[in-house]
Amino acid sequence: MLTNFRRICFVLVLFLMLMLPPFRADAHCDDPLGCVEVGPDDPIVVGAMLVVSGAINYLGEDTLGGVELALLARDYTLLDHEIELVVEDSLCTAEGGQTAAQRLAADPTVVGAIGTNCSSAAQGAIPIISESGMVMIAPSNTSPSLTNEDIAAGGSHLPGYFRTSQNGLIEGMRLAEFAAFALEAETLATVHDGDPYTEGLAQAVARTFADLEGAVVFEGAVNKGDTDMASILTEIAVQQPDVIYVPLFEPESNFFAAQMQHIAGLEDTIIIGGAASFTSSFPENTGESAVGIYVSGPLVSGESYDEVLAQWHEEYGSAPPSGYHAHAYDATNLLLDALESIAEIKDDGSIVIGRQAIRDAIAATEDYPGLTGRLTCREDSPFAGDCSPGTALAVFEITEAEVFDDNWPPPIAWNFAVDTFE
Amino acid sequence: MFKWRTDEFSWVDFTIDVLRVVIVLGVVIGAWNTLSSGRISFAQWVNLFAAGLSQGSIYALIALGYTLVYGILLMINFAHGEVFMAGAFSTVFLAEALNRTGFLNAQPLLAILLMIAFAGLVSMSVAILLERIAYRPLRGSPRLVPLITAIGASFFLQYTFRGLYGSGFKAYPGVNALQGVIKIGGISIPVVQVFVFCAALFLMLCLYWLVERTRIGKAMRAVSENKEVARLMGIDIDWVIMFTFGIGGFLAGSAGVINGLFRPQGVNFYMGFIPGIKAFTAAVLGGIGNIPGAMLGGLFLGLIEAIGPNLVLAGLGIPGANQLKDVIAFTMLVLVLIFRPQGILGERLSETKA
Numbered sequence: 001m002l003t004n005f006r007r008i009c010f011v012l013v014l015f016l017m018l019m020l021p022p023f024r025a026d027a028h029c030d031d032p033l034g035c036v037e038v039g040p041d042d043p044i045v046v047g048a049m050l051v052v053s054g055a056i057n058y059l060g061e062d063t064l065g066g067v068e069l070a071l072l073a074r075d076y077t078l079l080d081h082e083i084e085l086v087v088e089d090s091l092c093t094a095e096g097g098q099t100a101a102q103r104l105a106a107d108p109t110v111v112g113a114i115g116t117n118c119s120s121a122a123q124g125a126i127p128i129i130s131e132s133g134m135v136m137i138a139p140s141n142t143s144p145s146l147t148n149e150d151i152a153a154g155g156s157h158l159p160g161y162f163r164t165s166q167n168g169l170i171e172g173m174r175l176a177e178f179a180a181f182a183l184e185a186e187t188l189a190t191v192h193d194g195d196p197y198t199e200g201l202a203q204a205v206a207r208t209f210a211d212l213e214g215a216v217v218f219e220g221a222v223n224k225g226d227t228d229m230a231s232i233l234t235e236i237a238v239q240q241p242d243v244i245y246v247p248l249f250e251p252e253s254n255f256f257a258a259q260m261q262h263i264a265g266l267e268d269t270i271i272i273g274g275a276a277s278f279t280s281s282f283p284e285n286t287g288e289s290a291v292g293i294y295v296s297g298p299l300v301s302g303e304s305y306d307e308v309l310a311q312w313h314e315e316y317g318s319a320p321p322s323g324y325h326a327h328a329y330d331a332t333n334l335l336l337d338a339l340e341s342i343a344e345i346k347d348d349g350s351i352v353i354g355r356q357a358i359r360d361a362i363a364a365t366e367d368y369p370g371l372t373g374r375l376t377c378r379e380d381s382p383f384a385g386d387c388s389p390g391t392a393l394a395v396f397e398i399t400e401a402e403v404f405d406d407n408w409p410p411p412i413a414w415n416f417a418v419d420t421f422e
Numbered sequence: 423m424f425k426w427r428t429d430e431f432s433w434v435d436f437t438i439d440v441l442r443v444v445i446v447l448g449v450v451i452g453a454w455n456t457l458s459s460g461r462i463s464f465a466q467w468v469n470l471f472a473a474g475l476s477q478g479s480i481y482a483l484i485a486l487g488y489t490l491v492y493g494i495l496l497m498i499n500f501a502h503g504e505v506f507m508a509g510a511f512s513t514v515f516l517a518e519a520l521n522r523t524g525f526l527n528a529q530p531l532l533a534i535l536l537m538i539a540f541a542g543l544v545s546m547s548v549a550i551l552l553e554r555i556a557y558r559p560l561r562g563s564p565r566l567v568p569l570i571t572a573i574g575a576s577f578f579l580q581y582t583f584r585g586l587y588g589s590g591f592k593a594y595p596g597v598n599a600l601q602g603v604i605k606i607g608g609i610s611i612p613v614v615q616v617f618v619f620c621a622a623l624f625l626m627l628c629l630y631w632l633v634e635r636t637r638i639g640k641a642m643r644a645v646s647e648n649k650e651v652a653r654l655m656g657i658d659i660d661w662v663i664m665f666t667f668g669i670g671g672f673l674a675g676s677a678g679v680i681n682g683l684f685r686p687q688g689v690n691f692y693m694g695f696i697p698g699i700k701a702f703t704a705a706v707l708g709g710i711g712n713i714p715g716a717m718l719g720g721l722f723l724g725l726i727e728a729i730g731p732n733l734v735l736a737g738l739g740i741p742g743a744n745q746l747k748d749v750i751a752f753t754m755l756v757l758v759l760i761f762r763p764q765g766i767l768g769e770r771l772s773e774t775k776a
Contacts, residue, residue, distance in 0.1 A: 055591050055690065223745050225696060227685050230473040231731045232744035238461050251591045251688035258687060262473070262603075262612045264465040285593035285687050288601075 031354030033133035036111050040349035043082040045107065046071075046335065049090040049100040049115030049125055049136070056092055056249060058279055058321040059117045063139045065320060066328030067114050069311055070336070078336055079343055079351055086110065090121040092249075097121030098128060105132035111353055112136065112335045114328060119143030119197035123156050130158035133355035135362060137335055137387075138163035139328035142171060142275070143200040149381035162362055162377055162385040164327045164334065164370070165298075168197070169382070170390040172204020174416050175245065175272060175296055178395055179205075180212045181421040182414055183270060185242035189218035191232065191256070193248055201247040201274055217241050222252055229259045237265035247274025250282060258289045270294065272395070279322050280408040283398050290398045294413055298323035298372070299394035305371045319408065326392070330370035334387065338362045362387075391417045438760060445757065452737035462732060468609045470728045476615040476684050478724020479622030483677035484701035485708070485716040486629060487549070487670030493646045493711040494666050497565065500572040501552055502674060503698015504579035507691065508548040509541030509675025510682055511583055514592045514689045516540050517682065521595035530599040534683070541675035548579065549671025550664055558660070576695075584691040592689040594682035618684045625676055626717050629669065633713060642666055646711075696748075700727075703755045709768020718766055727751055 029035035038044055048067055050060035064087065076083045086107070088100035097116050104110050105128050112135040116122045119141045126146070129136045138146075141163050148155030179185045188209045192198035199221075206216045217239035220232055233256070236244060246256055253273055260266050271293045273282070278297030283290040305326055312320055338361035344352040365387060368375040373389035395414040401407035456462065484506050491499045517537055520526040526533045556575045560568045600617055603610040633639040644652040645662045653659050681697070682689065700723060708719025730750040735743035758765060 054589050057589070221742060221745060223748070226747075227688055227696075228473070228477060228727065228747065230470055230728055231747060234462060234466050234470055234732055235736065235744060237466060251593075251690075254591075254593065254687035255685060258685075259473075262610075262615075263469055264463065264610065281591070285591060287593065287596045287686065 029352060029354065031356045033355035033359075035355065036109060036353045038081055038109070038351040038353070042109070042350075043084040044078050044111060044339070044351070045084045045086055045109040046332075047104040047107075047110045047113035047115075047134075048085060048087045049097065049104065049113055049121065050087060051092050051096075051117045051121070052087065052089040054091055055251075056117075056276075058281070059092075059140060059324065060089075062320050062322035062325045063114070063117060063328035065312060065316060066139065066308075066325035067332045069308055069315065069325075070329045070332035072311070072315070074336065078340060079345060080349065081351065083336075088115075090116040090118070090125065092118035092121055094120050094124035097124030099124075101125035101128035101132075101136075105129065105134060110134065111339060112358060114139060114331050114335065116141065117324075118195075119146055119200065120195050122146050122161070123196060126156060126158050126161050130160040133160070135160045135162065135335070135355075135358050137331040137362070138165060139331045140165045140275075140324040141197070142166060142168040143196040144169045144172075144204060144382060145196055145200060147378075147381070147383050147385050149384050155382065157381065157384045160359055162331075162334070162387055164331045164372060164375065164387050165324065166388045166390040166393060167383060167386050168200040169204045171275075171296060171393060172201050173208045174393060175201075175395070176205045176208035176212060176214075177421055178294075178414050179243045179245070179272060180209060180214050182395075183243060185214065185270070187215045187217045187239070187241040187243075189220070189236045189239060189241040189244045190216070191218075191236075191244065191246045191248065192221050193224050193252055194221055195224070195249070197276070198247045198249070198274065202245060205245045222248070222256070224249075224252065226252060227255050229256045230263065233260055233263040233266060236269075237263050240265055241269060243270045243272060245272050245274075247276060249276045250279070250285060253277045253282065254286045257286045257293055261289050272296065275323070278396070278409075280402070280406070283402040283410075284406075286403075288403060290403050291400055293398045294395050295398065295410070296393065296395050297409070298327065298392050299412065299415060299417070300326040300372055300392050302371065308371060323409070326371040327388070330368075330372050330375060333370065334362060334365060334368065334375065337368075338365075393417075442761070448738060449734050452734035454737070455739075456733050456737035459737075465609050467729075468611065470732065471725065472611045472615045474725040474728025475721065476618040476724070477728065478704075478721035479619050479626075480677050480681050480684065480720075481697065481701050481704045481723050482717045482720025483622050483625060483673050483680070484697055485704040485720045486626070486713065487674050488702050488705040489708075489710055489713060489716040490642075490666050490670045492705070493713075494642060494663060495557075495561075495568075497557070497568045498572065498702065499552075499557075499667075499670075500569065500698070500702075501556075501575040501579055502549075502670065503694035503696075503701070504576050504583075505545045505549045505552070505671050505694070506674040506678050506681075506697060506701075507694030508579065508583060508678075509545035509671075510678025510693060511587055511592070511689055511691065512544045513537050513541040513675075513679055514594055514682065515587075517594050517679075518592075526595060527598045530597050534597070534679070537679045537682075538676045541679045542672040543675070545675025545678065546668045546671040549667040549674070552579075553664055553667040558663075576698075580691050580695075587691065589691065591687065594686035594689065596686065597683065600683060614684060618680050621680050622677070625673060629673065630713060632669070638662070638665060700751055703751055706755055707758050707765055709765025712765065712768045715765050715767035722766070723751055723754065726754060 052060045090097045090100035117140045122141045149157045190202040190206050192202040273295040275297045277295045342357040342361050365377040372392040375387045377387040393416045396410040397413040398410050402410045487502045520533050600614040641657045704719035704723045705716045708715030731743040
């Protein structure tokens with residue numbers, strides 16, 4: 001009997017010991033989503049969910065560089081605490097995003113995350129990040145569904161998700177205008193690969209083009225991994241569109257562009273690629289067929305950006321591999337400034353950070369001076385969590401210099417911040 | 423046909439016969455709708471046909487590796503797609519080097535021969551090592567064992583080459599001599615597609631000559647018929663099996679380069695998986711273990727994949743027909759297994775081979 005009583009006491013004490021630390025940590029916390037307590041000598045942990053491996057790791061490399069430079073500008077220090085960056089590989093798939101988010105959510109010291117790169121990865125990450133009370137600020141997601149709260153309409157936005165990249169609806173609208181007015185196209189075909197990023201953009205371009213009284217003659221898709229595009233190109237050739245909008249990733253975009261030259265009926269058709277093709281490997285891998293293709297991509301300019309670019313060259317010794325490093329730089333600063341503004345500093349140097357407070361601080365961002373423009377975070381669906389002003393966008397035309405002389409980036413064909421349609 | 427009309431009615435036969443009728447009707451109606459609508463021009467059909475023939479000849483070259491190994495060991499070497507990848511992926515670096523020095527465009531024929539020889543040697547080495555390390559110790563074990571080993575070897579090779587060359591995509595440089603088109607009337611056929619077909623056909627004929635007209639070919643046929651008797655006749659079985667793997671590997675490596683000239687993009691560690699599966703389908707279509715069957719199966723599969731979606735599926739009003747290309751290929755496999763398990767040119771297998 002006595003032995004049993006001792007056992008019960010032992011279990012009770014053990015239970016209380018296990019429960020005590022969280023109670024103690026939450027003792028000073030009034031935040032409904034809980035708090036992150038950073039001890040006097042502990043670092044502030046910032047997470048990143050980026051595509052570190054795989055075929056499009058250049059995008060992860062580009063944005064990770066932007067994050068690191070933003071941290072370096074603060075000497076990796078915030079509120080007298082060292083900043084520790086934890087990078088998880090989100091790949092470019094929903095499963096990858098889910099795994100990366102689970103790893104970050106399992107660590108109670110992570111205050112927020114930069115990422116993901118791909119919209120598909122964001123779809124996997126958002127529910128977990130949102131449920132855990134954290135925030136994520138994406139530097140290169142563009143799928144309109146990610147900021148749409150209407151689940152019935154395919155939306156997947158949940159509280160805690162923000163992005164500094166432009167919404168595909170805005171990008172799609174601008175590219176449709178470019179096709180209709182700058183290229184004077186009357187007919188359009190779109191091709192995606194089922195990825196939320198490519199599908200969202202293709203739909204946005206088609207919708208706006210139709211609103212501009214253009215004819216959308218073909219809306220189709222290829223499978224990821226397809227190498228033979230002759231079949232879909234023939235289907236498109238039957239319709240003889242003036243422009244084909246193809247926001248595919250490599251290598252499908254390479255196959256599509258290269259095989260188009262062999263299809264009768266598409267000799268005069270113009271291709272517009274998405275930002276997934278805005279990488280130096282696209283002309284390199286596509287070869288001569290890439291000449292004359294238009295690709296949309298981020299365009300950032302200004303004195304502050306030039307300084308960051310110079311810092312990039314100093315740190316990494318080469319040009320950024322893609323165009324989203326400035327968005328990642330802004331995303332990191334947005335998070336750190338929000339932390340700085342809401343953190344409660346104790347006498348012993350420890351910090352208490354409320355998770356809902358971080359969300360509220362980022363959501364309240366208005367006219368924030370970033371590299372990519374003046375950022376204002378919106379709360380209205382279908383733009384919930386969109387912080388980008390949408391001005392850092394241009395259309396580039398690939399020339400022989402990009403294909404044969406390793407020139408990058410290509411010349412600007414249309415700068416949406418400057419050029420206007422009559 | 424129509425066995426269910428006989429006295430011995432069987433629901434299985436009845437279902438298969440109904441399936442036959444439905445398929446034939448579907449193909450006829452779809453093709454009729456497409457052709458009568460005239461929406462695809464003759465020039466576009468020729469484009470599809472030429473692309474399909476080129477793709478099919480690459481499938482055929484890879485399929486020969488499956489069929490040779492099956493013919494001699496009665497095993498499906500599911501790592502053969504990776505043998506193809508090994509040659510193609512390794513040679514892309516040689517091609518880049520030849521392009522940088524200007525040799526590729528100054529002496530295109532020599533350069534292509536050099537690339538084929540290099541890719542062939544790499545793939546041959548991989549295939550021989552595979553046989554020696556992974557399959558030979560399992561000879562005589564139940565047939566499921568080498569099959570599972572082959573799947574494991576496939577993953578092993580993929581990730582070994584990923585480790586060696588990285589996970590990014592590479593592309594073969596363009597060869598100027600293969601650019602442009604051959605114009606016949608109002609029809610244009612890309613030079614590269616003609617080259618791909620001719621090169622593949624030449625390699626297939628070489629293999630046929632090797633198997634039918636040489637001593638080693640005779641030894642391969644003997645081992646294929648009966649290993650024990652062949653051993654009693656003084657044939658070194660192990661050497662013949664190794665040689666067979668080597669020849670299959672060489673053809674796969676050559677197919678890698680030819681594929682690189684035809685579709686230069688998308689060279690990476692995973693590039694062998696789908697062509698490998700398709701080539702296996704082609705080998706079964708033609709009659710596994712039958713060399714001319716593998717050639718015919720490859721060409722047939724390439725053509726069906728290229729023409730089928732636009733000819734049949736689009737005619738039946740199925741949306742996104744081009745996305746169902748793989749469905750057509752694998753449906754063909756299922757249909758062959760149901761209606762003619764021995765393949766187009768194959769004979770009924772004996773109990774030991776079935």
